[in-house]
Amino acid sequence: MIAIAEISARDLLVPLVAAPLIGALLCVFLKRRASDYVAAIFATITLVLAAGAIGNLFSDLDATHRVPLGWLVNIAGESRPAPLVFELSIDALGALMLFVVTVIGFLVVIYSSEYLSPRNVEHPVANGKGRYYAWLLLFVGAMVGIALAGNFFQLFIFWEITTLCSWALISYYQDEASLRAGFKALIMTAIGGLFFVLALVLMYLNLDTDPFAFDALGRLAPGLRSLVFVFLLVAAWAKAAQFPFFTWLPDAMAAPTPISCYLHAAAMVKAGVYLIARVVSASYGLSYGVGLLTGIMALATIFIVVFLFLFQDDLKKILALSTISHLGYILIGCALGAWGSATAFQGGLLHIAAHGCGKGLLFLSVGMITYFTGTRRISELSGVGRRLPIVAVGFFVGAFTVTGVPPLAGFWSKFLILTGGLELGGFAAVIAILLLIESMIAFGFFLWVGQRVFFGSPSFDAPPAKAVAWPMTTAVIILAVLCLVVTLFALPVIQHIPLGM
């Protein structure tokens, strides 16, 4: 018992990255039930290790624990010291991301064991599960790698691995639509990745020591700092599906629903906003202009998406569009943070967790609807609540979370962002008011969708009593509870995330 107590956060980091990767490797060779069990076991191990690492961090939330793993080859000859250090590190911001990634990753793995089955009405799946879990666990591993990355360079490596994983998973069903969607996602995010490369190259050429450290931007000359920030921002836009790169995300709905859930709630797109949060948190002296660019583009994205909402009949596409706008919220939190509002920045960070839980819940609920009914068109559904009460609860809790109904998590995050905006005044206050308007439109829209789909006379027969699908139900219930309580333990962590000024 004492031995366990003495394990520090540092000792857990290497196994934490290794566990999902080992699981992924094993799953390649497994089939059906065996792969379910192995994937679940490794997802659990990852979750437990992550919980240990985060729990250890609580003793001193301002600390950064680092595990140096080695240097990259020194490609600059003898003229400079070897610059790149591979290291795993965990601090408050990393812990927040790690929490979202591992919890939702675990729930998605559990959920998938039932979703990918011949009983699924929309997409009966008989085999190919090993490949699915292999990519999913690799995805989890890559996201853990992003959360634990100690510098931009390493973050980039894992970033590109998530690109590959999402490409393979979006294409999973291998029909024309999903192949095209996967290809589109790969190309658009790879274009963003190249901007990231350019940013790295600029950092490397202009800094002699630690060119890729998170605080590197602060050490660049002001003009160059803005340029590098814009390059990173473009990379984040592509990854986080912001205007003008947002079109890949609705198409990516061709993926299996648990994958959509993971892509949206925790993984792929959150990597983009995490990068910007990292930059804002670690670098000082960001100009007003880059904050303005971030804010205006996010605002533009949010309002473009709100109009696209109204023409959608596909439940998953609505959720995809909603994701895009909520990533805009997080980016606005970061932009206001760059202008100096710690409150708004914390709101944006809290929204990473709040939106993760809420949107994850929405996706898992919609996944259950398609699992039982075989359709996700709003016009073809009604009275789902009568047949699947838990799904109805999940959907409404999720919808209220992301639209910001108190006391759910989304309320607190939006509240903080709005407060921060109003405190700053000026244009920031205008942004805050516009956000409030968008929130109300989205709330009304979700209410309408919920009422249309869940109330009224049932459009389909009750599922057989045997098909309780407990892995899916469990995942939905856990996430619904998290939507309520996540603020309680996320906020203390977030308050220790510095805002570089």
Add this chain to the structure above:
Amino acid sequence: MVQSSLPVMLIGVPLAAAGVVFTLGRWTRLCREGAAVGGALLTLYLAVLAVGQVLSGASLNCCQMALNLDGLSALLVVLVTLVTAIVIFYSLHYMYHQLRKGLTTEARLVTYYGLLMVFLAAMMWVCTTNSLIWMYVALEATTLATALLVCFFWTRASLEAAYKYDMLVVAGVCFALFGTVLLYSAAAQYAPGRPALLLTELGQIIPKIPPSVSLLAVAFFVVGFGTKAGLVPFHAWLPDAHAEAPAPISALLSGLVIKVGAYALARTITIFAPHYNAVIVFVAIMASASMLIGIFMAWAQDDLKRLLAFHSVSQIGYVIEGLGFGTYLGIYGGLFHLVNHTLFKSLLFLSVGAVMYATGGLRRISQLKGLGKRMPITAACFFIGAIAMGGLPPLNGFWSKLTLFMAGSELHLWWAVVIAVLVSILTLGCMVHAGYKIFWGHPTTALVTNPGLKEVPVAIWLSMAVLAILCIVIGVYPQIIHPLLHRGTECILAVYRAGAIP
């Protein structure tokens, strides 16, 4: 400087193996396939020995400096022998299968393995020779050896391709001869009583030559060796030869033959590059044109092998651009990309060969669909090659491209960096697009739904797996190859530094 017989043995062993194959190969498989495998493995062993010695700081020479094996040579020697050995191993089953199908005869197989050994010897000679003139001769020898392999099946198309290959490359490489002669005429007076064109001494002589002469010589070298390397606009031979050759030979052509062109350029233009800014820009323009035209042509292809061939045109642009930069980062990146391209392009050609093996010779993207379910290993190998070429981490292509981007930025050649980045994303798109068209989706055509279609035998996919694992290992742990690359880069820079001292 260490006297050693290793360079001679590197050339001698495959030549001896070729002799065995040609004289005795007619009678037993042991003296045909056996001798080829034995010869390749023994050469590989010698190459590893040489690398071991070179890494400890020596450079091995013999025959009064006629052969000299330094870091750069060692890099090429070990790469060439490794890939040739893998390709020969792949050929064992692949060519035997052609024999069973009646596409070839036992006597022809003697030619095949014999020429492969001659090719290996010629490649060793290019890499170890220390004289510019002999390098030209050895380069022609590799062309002749492979030309006969390109037309191995004696079909009309392959004969035409081989003829075109031979004509264009021989004519093109003649320019390198002009360059050499020009250089010799200018250099001879500064090296009285000694061979004037030793690579090891070139650096000291170059600064004394009038700039007009050496610039003209560089232009000749770029045209000559650029033809061999498949640089635009001298690439016309490349798609035909790559497409019509048997799959293992395509892998050799793209993996190794065009690389000796790049190697020869590395030995020559980098000597001049630091002295003349114009040379850097000239080479960067040629290389960028090569990248762009190669990738645009690749997008237009339906034939998989032609598609890969145009990608070679495009990728060799990266190698030559890096070498042309003439800085440490540039040369390092160029050499690194040379190694990586050899690995992933051989892998891709072998994978396409496996597809042709399994489907009875289909190689058009439009004819193939959904092969991945039946051929998972081939599909995985193809995608690893495709993504490595697209330059995504954690595979090897990423590291060399990153180094090249850095090198270009360091020189403030922003337009070159932008083109390189653009071509990188186009490459990724083109390869992944082709890959998912072939391997994913649901099979439709009768041939692909044919129940007899199955994964290639282990004797074939093992070679691909080895290459794929090499791509991953270098990608995850690039340090593994750093000492050799560093040594090779230093070799080129040493010549430059010697020349820089007036």
